[in-house]
Amino acid sequence: MEHRKISRAVISRLPRYHRYLGDLLEAGVERISSNDLSKKMNVTASQIRQDLNNFGGFGQQGYGYNVKYLYTEIGKILGLNKTHNFIIIGAGNLGQALANYASFEKSGFILKSLFDVNPRLEGMSIRGIQVRMMDELVDFLQNNEIEIAALTIPKSKVVEVADLLVANGIKAIWNFAHMDLDLPKDVIVESVHLSDSLMQLSYNISRRKEAKKK
Amino acid sequence: MEHRKISRAVISRLPRYHRYLGDLLEAGVERISSNDLSKKMNVTASQIRQDLNNFGGFGQQGYGYNVKYLYTEIGKILGLNKTHNFIIIGAGNLGQALANYASFEKSGFILKSLFDVNPRLEGMSIRGIQVRMMDELVDFLQNNEIEIAALTIPKSKVVEVADLLVANGIKAIWNFAHMDLDLPKDVIVESVHLSDSLMQLSYNISRRKEAKKK
DNA sequence: TAGATTGTTAATCGATTAACAATC
DNA sequence: TAGATTGTTAATCGATTAACAATC
Missing domain, CATH: 1.10.10.10 (Winged helix-like DNA-binding domain superfamily/Winged helix DNA-binding domain)
Structure with a gap:
């Protein structure tokens, strides 16, 4: 074909x-x-x-x-006839929001775990899915078939974490950090830049106002 | 010009x-x-x-x-030299995540309030910003200069709420619901469809796998 | 001045729309 | 069969890239 x-x-x-x-x-x-x-x-x-x-x-x-x-x-x-296991790195507000968004599951995206460095989150779980500490990540990846990692961590950590993920076989990254990722080209990166989106909204507001002035 | x-x-x-x-x-x-x-x-x-x-x-x-x-x-x-007051409708996980994302403030986007229907959230505040009940919305809009409303509410509520916002003078909507909004054309809508983004990722994964089979 | 690099015009490429023959 | 609507080719439109004269 x-x-x-x-x-x-x-x-x-x-x-x-x-x-x-x-x-x-x-x-x-x-x-x-x-x-x-x-x-x-x-x-x-x-x-x-x-x-x-x-x-x-x-x-x-x-x-x-x-x-x-x-x-x-x-x-x-779109690949929705297969299931895709994923993890979330960064169990802050955004990570938790994604974890709670059960609709993904309907499309075949199965959340297997969240990871964070914050020891206060240790032992916590969301919709029955456990939050683990970052030092368990490599081991977890070796023992589970994970396809996608969502990155909801600060810009400053994202390069290091992405490299670690790639080194451990992750081939698809859903990136929420305010930064572009430069990874080997066999790794698929899909970025959601929320502030870019907000700025486009703001651009349109400004332009609208200018037009009105005339 | x-x-x-x-x-x-x-x-x-x-x-x-x-x-x-x-x-x-x-x-x-x-x-x-x-x-x-x-x-x-x-x-x-x-x-x-x-x-x-x-x-x-x-x-x-x-x-x-x-x-x-x-x-x-x-x-x-991009209009970042001016400040833009905004509110968040829907103080669930995603709404709270946006509210906590202080970086917007650096670009001039000032969060003035969150709104929700859930009485459990009444009186709560995030970074000092109060969560109000939906029945206070109209009054709040009349007494505050709000430019942008972020909608982090379920699909099923979004049409009704958007209409209410527009009826009360909101001219810019940042839509996170899994649905396109059909509003008067003087209203600016910027949508973030998270599941669309995830599906594009999934498409690329599937295509990659197909290519490998050959 | 010579070198560097923009601003801008022209050429190319790709994506969207129009049109219509094929066919259910 | 006649009518409807696709699949697909051709035409148009728009966006990207190349080239280079202008100029700092």
């Missing part, structure tokens, strides 16, 4: 398709045309068809797309 | 420039060329110069860019 290169732009839209199809499925909708979906999602029908056809022909002429089927197929593309 | 339309792509890169320039500033670097910065940031020098020239000529031929000046100017473009 030959795969053409899928662009970043397309990939970034897949979760959104998945989300809308999930909503339609819950609402009991059986089929939908690219045109109807495009109106709901505020994109062009053309883009939807182009995006989907990167992965195969999921629709049927004259009918549209079967919601349940398309939802499942996009799920597979 | 005439402004050409700035593309979303450019805007989304500004916070990252700002971050790198901040780091350089802290490291005591006085000036930097687009070429040196491009190597640090893994983008082309051409792109840096193009991006910056959307907003004006901040550099000097034969010299490069003054780090402090450029940092300040990008800060202004």
Whole structure:
């Protein structure tokens, strides 16, 4: 099977398709045309068809797309048909927030442990998942199949911890630190930069105000 | 002053420039060329110069860019030279995590209050900032200049709350709910979809595995 | 002045949209 | 069959990169 290169732009839209199809499925909708979906999602029908056809022909002429089927197929593309074990490094507020966010589990992301340096958190558990101390990390990684590590630790610690994780076989990092990670290219890094997001909001506020002045 | 339309792509890169320039500033670097910065940031020098020239000529031929000046100017473009009061709706884990993230304050984002429906949180405060009950919200908005509302509440409540906020003059929403908001177009919405981000990570893991099979 | 590096125009590349033949 | 709607090719649009004259 030959795969053409899928662009970043397309990939970034897949979760959104998945989300809308999930909503339609819950609402009991059986089929939908690219045109109807495009109106709901505020994109062009053309883009939807182009995006989907990167992965195969999921629709049927004259009918549209079967919601349940398309939802499942996009799920597979996104890897949601498999489970992914993950850990959280940094059991502060953000780490705990992620740990409590049970929805991830529905998509197959299973939290196996949290880690922290703070001895006050020792022995604590969240939704039944234990918080461990950082010095147990290497041992834990050797005895558990962990795929993803979420980093909710301060910028100053992140390089050291990421190196440790990579040295122990972690191949995917979900990075919340306010910093880009420079890791071997077989390690996948997905960063969530909250302050970048807030700054974009602020940019738009400023621009709006300027426009009003005129 | 005439402004050409700035593309979303450019805007989304500004916070990252700002971050790198901040780091350089802290490291005591006085000036930097687009070429040196491009190597640090893994983008082309051409792109840096193009991006910056959307907003004006901040550099000097034969010299490069003054780090402090450029940092300040990008800060202004992003609206970081002004303070922005904000509130958090939903004082659960994520809301508390944001409230505790003091770095926002350094960029001029001042948290004025949190709101929740949970009576157990009544009277609580975080970094000296009070958690209030939702029925105090409208009154609070009328008596305080609030620019931004961060929504860290469940999907099921988000439409209702967003409408209430907009009805009471909020013009900028930082949305963490797993849902797109459809609001009047004079309201700025910036969404952080954590599960979308996790799914992109998962997509890349799956693709990596497929490639290995061959 | 000579060297460096910007600002900016032109060329290229990629992504989005339009159009329509294929087909259910 | 006629109508609807996909899959896909072609056209357009926009964003990135390359090149270089301007200038510090």
